[in-house]
Amino acid sequence: MQGQADLFLGLDEAAGPFQKPVSSQIQVKLQGQQRALRLDPANFEPAANALEASGQYRILRRLQPRPVVTSRIAVPGQKVAVIVDTETTGLDHTRDEVIEIGMVAFSYDEDGRIGDVVDTFNALREPSVPITPEITRLTGITPDMVKGQMIDLDPVEAFIQPAHLVIAHNARFDRPFCERLSQAFSLKAWACSHAEVSWSDFGFEGSKLGYLLSQCGWFHQGHRAVEDCHALLEVLAAPLRGDTGCAMSHLLASARKALLRIWAEGSPFDMKDELKKRGYRWSDGNDGRPKSWFIEVTEDAYEAEMKFLxxxxxCRDVEPFTQRITAFERFRAAS
Incomplete structure (x- = not known):
């Protein structure tokens, strides 16, 4: 339509449609006339801001990890948390092995406000079985990258020693692998940013890390351990839509609560659909736990759950086996 600007990346007029665009030049076609605007890196951010301000574009910026602050003044009330991520040869912690571990330690206060990154850790490990092409595709880790590599556990244990909380985006997966690597992880309180933050309440339509990061305005090299840790830190620190806090504050609130795990042992088989509908999960008993349906509820919801059962x-008075679960026990393989 005449009078309407058509903004597009400059292409060689003679080049085919699949030729690489000239990244340093933007062509502006306005009312049949062309003029070239040459952008240098100093203009990238103003250009991105202008596009965002138009309301017609969303911009994703490459995530730049926060710098490590090695010498800092201790702030009263601040604690240290460690974000951990593992890459493994498979999904079974009893059989598969860790091939990479990444960790980012950071300070936070009681309200969940995130302070400085105080340290980072990353190490590769050669497994006893070959890394399959599928694992390489998922993780980017090749057999050559891990050849001769090992994870020294002394630095790992020293790294997590000051931590008041260990955070993973899928703690039910990462905690068993970490505990198999070192029992020092079993002494820590754990939190899961995937399961313990109600992302949908804040307008998110999913809870995968890459999606959450993109909704916060960044992209990164996913599925490498320490990069995923940096990404999760920014997701936890980002402001939430319609909320005065950040995801870290909600994660802390959840981690501080004890849950009661109720085992519906011996429940009638024909009631399994009702239990599943209410949120009960099935334990097959292979990990030492009861072979039964179970649910985890907050302490103030306990009486209502007992009434339901x-x-x-x-249809009779029962006292099901109940366990009190804190962040120190949550997400263990057999907890």
Whole structure:
């Protein structure tokens, strides 16, 4: 339409449609006339801001990890948390092995405000079995990269020693692998940013790390351990839509709560759909836990859950086996 600007990346007029665009030049076609605007790196951010301000574009910026602050003044009330991520040869912690571990340690206060990155750690490990092409595709880690590599556990244990909390985006996966690597991880309180933050309440349509990061305005090299840790830190620190806090504050609130795990042992088989509908999960008993349906509820929801079981499931007075689960026990393989 005449009078309407058509902004596009400059292409060689003679080049085919699949030729690489000239990244240093933007062509502006306005009312049949062309003029070239040459952008240097100093103009990238103003250009991105202008596009965002138009309301017609969303810009993703490459995530730049926060610098490590090695010498800092201790702030009263601040604690240290460690974000951990593992890359492995498979999904089974009893059989598969860690091939990379990444960690980022950072300070935070009681309200969940994130302070400085105080240290980072990354190490590769050669497994006892070959890394499959599928694992290389998922992680970017090749057999050559890990050849002769090992994870020295002394620095790993020294790294997590000051941590008041260990955070993973899938703690149910990472904690068992980490504990198999070193029992020092079993002494720590754990939190899961995937399971313990109600992302949908804040307008997110998914909870995968890459999606959350893009919704916060960044992109990164995913599926490498320490890069994923840096990415999760920014997701935890970013402001939430319609909320005065950040995801870290909600994660801390969840981690501080004890849950009661109720085992519906011996429940009637024909009630399994009702239990599943209410949120119960099945344990097959292979990991030492009861072979039973179970659910985890907050302490203030315990009486309502007992009433449901007695009236709707067992139709009699029962006292199901119940465990109190804190952040020190949550997400263990057999907890």
């Amino acid at each position: 007695r009236q709707e499931i067992y």
